[in-house]
Amino acid sequence: xxxxxxxxxxxxxxxxxxxxxxxxxxxxxxxxxxxxxxxxxxxxxxxxxxxxxxxxxxxxxxxxxxxxxxxxxxxxxxxxxxxxxxxxxxxxxxxxxxxxxxxxxxxxxxxxxxxxxxxxxxxxxxxxxxxxxxxxxxxxxxxxxxxxxxxxxxxxxxxxxxxxxxxxxxxxxxxxxxxxxxxxxxxxxxxxxxxxxxxxxxxxxxxxxxxxxxxxxxxxxxxxxxxxxxxxxxxxxxxxxxxxxxxxxxxxxxxxxxxxxxxxxxxxxxxxxxxxxxxxxxxxxxxxxxxxxxxxxxxxxxxxxxxxxxxxxxxxxxxxxxxxxxxxxxxxxxxxxxxxxxxxxxxxxxxxxxxxxxxxxxxxxxxxxxxxxxxxxxxxxxxxxxxxxxxxxxxxxxxxxxxxxxxxxxxxxxxxxxxxxxxxxxxxxxxxxxxxxxxxxx
Amino acid sequence: xxxxxxxxxxxxxxxxxxxxxxxxxxxxxxxxxxxxxxxxxxxxxxxxxxxxxxxxxxxxxxxxxxxxxxxxxxxxxxxxxxxxxxxxxxxxxxxxxxxxxxxxxxxxxxxxxxxxxxxxxxxxxxxxxxxxxxxxxxxxxxxxxxxxxxxxxxxxxxxxxxxxxxxxxxxxxxxxxxxxxxxxxxxxxxxxxxxxxxxxxxxxxxxxxxxxxxxxxxxxxxxxxxxxxxxxxxxxxxxxxxxxxxxxxxxxxxxxxxxxxxxxxxxxxxxxxxxxxxxxxxxxxxxxxxxxxxxxxxxxxxxxxxxxxxxxxxxxxxxxxxxxxxxxxxxxxxxxxxxxxxxxxxxxxxxxxxxxxxxxxxxxxxxxxxxxxxxxxxxxxxxxxxxxxxxxxxxxxxxxxxx
Numbered sequence: 060x061x062x063x064x065x066x067x068x069x070x071x072x073x074x075x076x077x078x079x080x081x082x083x084x085x086x087x088x089x090x091x092x093x094x095x096x097x098x099x100x101x102x103x104x105x106x107x108x109x110x111x112x113x114x115x116x117x118x119x120x121x122x123x124x125x126x127x128x129x130x131x132x133x134x135x136x137x138x139x140x141x142x143x144x145x146x147x148x149x150x151x152x153x154x155x156x157x158x159x160x161x162x163x164x165x166x167x168x169x170x171x172x173x174x175x176x177x178x179x180x181x182x183x184x185x186x187x188x189x190x191x192x193x194x195x196x197x198x199x200x201x202x203x204x205x206x207x208x209x210x211x212x213x214x215x216x217x218x219x220x221x222x223x224x225x226x227x228x229x230x231x232x233x234x235x236x237x238x239x240x241x242x243x244x245x246x247x248x249x250x251x252x253x254x255x256x257x258x259x260x261x262x263x264x265x266x267x268x269x270x271x272x273x274x275x276x277x278x279x280x281x282x283x284x285x286x287x288x289x290x291x292x293x294x295x296x297x298x299x300x301x302x303x304x305x306x307x308x309x310x311x312x313x314x315x316x317x318x319x320x321x322x323x324x325x326x327x328x329x330x331x332x333x334x335x336x337x338x339x340x341x342x343x344x345x346x347x348x349x350x351x352x353x354x355x356x357x358x359x360x361x362x363x364x365x366x367x368x369x370x371x372x373x374x375x376x377x378x379x380x381x382x383x384x385x386x387x388x389x390x391x392x393x394x395x396x397x398x399x400x401x402x403x404x405x406x407x408x409x410x411x412x413x414x415x416x417x418x419x420x421x422x423x424x425x426x427x428x429x430x431x432x433x434x435x436x437x438x439x440x441x442x443x444x445x446x447x448x449x450x451x452x453x454x455x456x457x458x459x460x461x462x463x464x465x466x467x468x469x470x471x472x473x474x475x476x477x478x479x480x481x482x483x484x485x486x487x488x489x490x491x492x493x494x495x496x497x498x499x500x501x
Numbered sequence: 502x503x504x505x506x507x508x509x510x511x512x513x514x515x516x517x518x519x520x521x522x523x524x525x526x527x528x529x530x531x532x533x534x535x536x537x538x539x540x541x542x543x544x545x546x547x548x549x550x551x552x553x554x555x556x557x558x559x560x561x562x563x564x565x566x567x568x569x570x571x572x573x574x575x576x577x578x579x580x581x582x583x584x585x586x587x588x589x590x591x592x593x594x595x596x597x598x599x600x601x602x603x604x605x606x607x608x609x610x611x612x613x614x615x616x617x618x619x620x621x622x623x624x625x626x627x628x629x630x631x632x633x634x635x636x637x638x639x640x641x642x643x644x645x646x647x648x649x650x651x652x653x654x655x656x657x658x659x660x661x662x663x664x665x666x667x668x669x670x671x672x673x674x675x676x677x678x679x680x681x682x683x684x685x686x687x688x689x690x691x692x693x694x695x696x697x698x699x700x701x702x703x704x705x706x707x708x709x710x711x712x713x714x715x716x717x718x719x720x721x722x723x724x725x726x727x728x729x730x731x732x733x734x735x736x737x738x739x740x741x742x743x744x745x746x747x748x749x750x751x752x753x754x755x756x757x758x759x760x761x762x763x764x765x766x767x768x769x770x771x772x773x774x775x776x777x778x779x780x781x782x783x784x785x786x787x788x789x790x791x792x793x794x795x796x797x798x799x800x801x802x803x804x805x806x807x808x809x810x811x812x813x814x815x816x817x818x819x820x821x822x823x824x825x826x827x828x829x830x831x832x833x834x835x836x837x838x839x840x841x842x843x844x845x846x847x848x849x850x851x852x853x854x855x856x857x858x859x860x861x862x863x864x865x866x867x868x869x870x871x872x873x874x875x876x877x878x879x880x881x882x883x884x885x886x887x888x889x890x891x892x893x894x895x896x897x898x899x900x901x902x903x904x
Contacts, residue, residue, distance in 0.1 A: 088793060092785075128621055162563075281727050281728075289691075291689075291694070369542070372860045373782055373783070375860070376531055380531065380786055383794060386527070387797030390797055394803075449778045
């Protein structure tokens with residue numbers, strides 16, 4: 060029966076090509092526009108580290124000095140080197156890391172002109188915490204952090220450029236004055252939200268070289284993104300190399316993350332932090348009232364407004380657009396169906412039930428809906444390509460906005476819905492017509 | 502006018518009327534809200550920086566050659582660079598400064614009046630040479646700019662020395678609401694450093710951090726091996742064609758460094774990227790929506806004209822002229838569209854309420870709604886015109902056939 064209905068639908072399409080094309084175009088536009096903007100919203104609002112977002116916490120402590128400044132009542136978004144070193148010792152979190160972004164010069168082995176690259180310093184835990192994908196090798200060990208060993212993980216784009224995409228694990232790369240041994244090469248990686256770095260645009264692509272945090276001093280690397288300093292350096296202190304100042308002064312520059320898998324560990328870690336700050340108060344640090352914050356990654360995204368509110372409005376408006384497009388098609392379907400009312404009259408007279416006629420026409424509407432939906436998905440690919448042009452592509456051509464399975468499913472459902480909105484009333488109208496009226500005027 | 506008969510005939514084709522009313526109402530609701538969002542965002546986009554953005558190039562020179570670790574060599578390099586850049590034909594002014602217009606980067610510091618415990622004002626701060634004001638096209642409206650001597654010793658001055666600063670009107674007014682800020686002192690939050698306001702620039706807008714209109718400019722040569730030297734170049738004409746030449750000139754002075762050039766307009770567009778994308782998307786959605794709705798009205802009206810050929814024929818045979826037929830359909834359509842518009846105004850406010858409550862955005866203004874309503878009236882009439890004219894061409898003879 061379905062194949063018969065499909066055949067009838069196909070015949071009807073062929074008989075009214077212009078009308079059918081208009082209907083198709085209407086559905087395609089509606090589905091295309093709404094799929095584009097719903098995908099944009101979905102990509103931005105989606106779980107940034109699937110399976111981990113519940114357990115990743117960002118750590119803030121109020122280490123500001125100058126107790127009388129009301130602005131300093133809220134904890135700074137980053138922590139100092141000395142606090143990070145103490146927090147890293149805790150074994151309550153499954154993983155924890157302190158991290159910052161820097162820049163450095165890479166000197167290619169063949170003596171070619173050096174390259175300026177973005178660097179991220181972190182501890183070994185960084186990679187499992189943020190589910191960083193590897194193509195070759197893997198992260199460095201915790202021992203490498205402790206020593207520290209001169210090792211590095213590079214991204215696939217840099218690996219392509221320096222080593223022609225070959226497995227470069229075990230080879231060395233010169234960054235500033237250090238020869239670093241490559242232990243891992245990343246697979247093309249475009250995290251939805253660059254949650255690990257709070258500064259700059261949250262949608263920026265990640266850095267291209269990753270190295271142990273403990274190399275900061277030996278390699279004299281400096282923070283390239285945010286740093287905050289409330290304390291005026293003591294006399295003579297400003298003569299120290301900057302990297303040493305980072306370690307002894309109260310300069311804030313590290314983002315601190317802890318992976319706490321259950322409520323008990325969150326509670327335990329919270330008391331650990333409170334105990335640490337209370338202890339530090341005895342040494343004259345942390346003059347502000349106890350105000351430690353553990354913020355889950357999803358709450359942090361909301362706080363940083365990673366998803367612009369307008370994106371949500373745009374997704375809602377695009378859904379309404381689909382509804383209007385479908386409403387418009389009611390008229391077209393009505394015209395198309397009533398034009399062949401006489402055929403329906405004959406079928407009814409020959410014994411077809413109202414239900415059969417209704418189903419036949421609804422099948423045609425849904426068929427048009429699905430075909431228009433397929434076209435709409437193509438349109439949304441074009442729309443997303445435009446969005447990607449503006450947001451910029453990730454490393455090795457990993458586009459930022461991509462259709463995924465849930466979104467394609469959503470597009471299918473939307474097109475069936477559009478077909479139903481547009482087709483239910485015309486299908487009902489045509490099957491409600493008494494056969495005699497159309498038989499008479501033959 | 503034949504309002505009565507038209508209204509009664511509308512009652513006989515309720516489905517069509519309901520459809521058009523629904524389409525027009527929804528379209529108006531969406532268009533009005535899109536317009537409102539666009540106007541809201543446009544206001545943000547249109548905020549001027551106060552600089553000659555269209556003629557500015559931002560240059561960053563970051564050394565990698567070890568020879569350049571010597572601060573003396575770096576300082577000499579700044580002088581050479583500035584001379585070289587200025588000598589390029591088409592360059593109007595050059596400044597060595599850490600100010601980065603539209604780049605979301607810079608430095609923020611807290612200042613207040615010395616000796617007070619007021620809440621410190623957070624302000625952007627940047628280092629600059631005397632040429633900055635000329636380069637930005639940012640005139641000093643009170644007091645003066647920096648002297649060469651102030652600039653030359655600025656970087657090395659001990660913290661205890663009082664430094665001259667130029668501030669924006671917003672910062673001056675914040676610290677000295679009564680006016681007359683020139684010549685007055687300010688200090689940083691823990692009073693380790695003191696400054697004297699020597700000049701005021703009127704309009705400054707560079708969104709970054711918590712503040713976009715407050716700036717404190719200090720005379721200093723801010724070159725270092727790790728962060729490099731930064732220049733702003735103001736050109737006479739379009740800046741983009743000059744960039745390769747400027748890059749070559751700088752590499753000619755010293756090739757042991759990376760040179761990155763961008764026009765300030767590029768930086769500004771990137772800063773506005775999201776908002777520009779939003780405005781573009783909303784425009785596209787609006788245009789497509791109006792198109793789809795207009796097509797829908799054309800379709801439904803043609804359908805109704807085709808259905809009523811015989812009635813048109815009868816009316817024509819009874820003496821109605823073509824104009825009367827066109828008028829009939831336009832009037833009919835106008836009545837239906839008006840229902841839609843009235844309903845649409847209500848829907849628009851409803852949708853806006855939802856958006857403002859659950860998402861974000863500004864309240865709908867009456868003018869926006871009125872503009873949307875007017876547009877839809879016009880579109881409705883325009884869409885009905887074609888089918889109505891076609892209806893008027895129906896021959897009176899039709900009425901006599903097939904009876």
